[in-house]
Amino acid sequence: MTRDKLLVVGAGPVGLAMADALKQDGMAYDHVDANSGIGGNWHDGVFDNTHIVSSKSTTAYSDYPMPADYPDFPSARQMLAYLKRYALDRGLTGTIELEKRVARLNANRDDSWQVVFADGERRTYKGVIVCNGHHWAKRYPDIPGEFSGEYIHSKDYHRADQLAGKRVLVIGAGNSAHDIACDAARVGASCDLSLRSGYWFMPKTAFGRPLTDLPIWWLPVPLQRLVLRGIIRVMIGDYRRYGLKRPNHKIFDRHPTYGTDLLNHLRLGLVRPLGEVASFEGDNVRFKDGTVAKYDIVVAATGFDYSFPFLPEGLIDVQNDVVQVYGGAFPDKVKNLYIVGASQARGGFGRLITPAAKLYAKMMKLQDEMTFPIGAVLKWRNNPIPKTHLLDTESTRRRIAISHWLLRLLKLQDKRMAKKVEREFWQPAAADDDASAVGASASGTEKNIARS
Secondary structure, eight states: OOTTSEEEEOOSHHHHHHHHHHHHTTOOEEEEOSSSSSSTHHHHSSOTTOBOSSOHHHHSBTTBOOOTTSOSSOBHHHHHHHHHHHHHHTTOGGGEESSOOEEEEEEOTTSOEEEEETTSOEEEESEEEEOOOSSSEEOOOOOSEEESSEEEEGGGOOOGGGTTTOEEEEEOOSHHHHHHHHHHHHHSSEEEEEOSSOOOEEOSEETTEEGGGSTTTTSOHHHHHHHHHHHHHHHTOOGGGGTOOOOSSOBTTBOOEEOSHHHHHHHTTSSEEEOOEEEEEETEEEETTSOEEEOSEEEEOOOEEOOOTTSOTTSSOEETTEEOOBTTTBOSSSSSEEEOSOSEETTOSHHHHHHHHHHHHHHHHHHTTOSSOHHHHHHHTTOOOOSOSEEOHHHHHHHHHHHHHTHHHHHHHHHHHHHHSOGGGOOOOOSSSOTHHHHHHHHHHHHHHHHO
């Protein structure tokens, strides 16, 4: 019943867009999500007073604008309502199986995939599109010792009353750390913020408009940095005046933090900036500069890891927060497995997700006519894997538009590759729990490709 279908795993913003693209292209698919409702992180993964940091115009799907009465920066509740309306209007909701968790994926020798669900059900699909998001596998800092108070990840923070009357330490400087520290400044007994190094804090608005709506993002990245540094200098000034260190990296080398509420709290003395944590000692926290302070709760707003626990170990590598796939979605070791949404757009997901999903749907259809995995062909043609998971929106949109016109070349490259690489070197993995089969099938191909 499912062998001729694709399976979409995840019904967050990316999974919904991917399902819509498949539907528009007439491709058969099933759709599952482990949660009790659609929306991904917006369903149950953000705290109550969260607002998006990119504007509604850059976050909305490019072919489905947000309601006109939404504010520039919609709330979590509004984002979830928007995603539900999108799924309903596109006719996607009736095909999504909720509370259906994938436990294991195994590659079959005919390039199909065996899917094992947590409830024990097994199905075979032509291919699997993984859209499981990247804001759920908690990353904690490596800190010696034990903290005797409450120690949580930002993922476990839901509302301000968790901090009421408490001595709070927030570790990190990203958008979650910014918002949690601001909540602690209002309701906590005290709030300290631990930063390892300097960080880029940007205003959410400039010249009366959302920063992500300014006409600067089509510029080359060096010019974007130059303009943004000017905006920061005029509207914020030297970070050292707030008790912070100057950033030791370029803008966009790491994800910047959008918002200046924290900077205001620093100037008001409601948040105290401190350096890197050295160790936990009961309810004391020792910092590397020798400072020691007592806390009731420590919040690690230290980000997330990319994780694919249902895939054979070693099949998908992650290096320096970059998932090692080609063309943004295509592994080089196996056919009919697609990792979609493992990069993060700077300035809102909507302008990239829609065109990318449409492109990927066409490429997945093209895979049926190709000998080798699309990722292997892209690798053979020296298509590089990006060095960062952060995408420049406009340049990526241009590459996507060009790629639509180059799809025929992909099939031609596959034929050229088939002439140089003997088919016997490509042995797809069997459907078992031994991930070495996958690695072995790829190693022969890679060696022969290298010789060619």
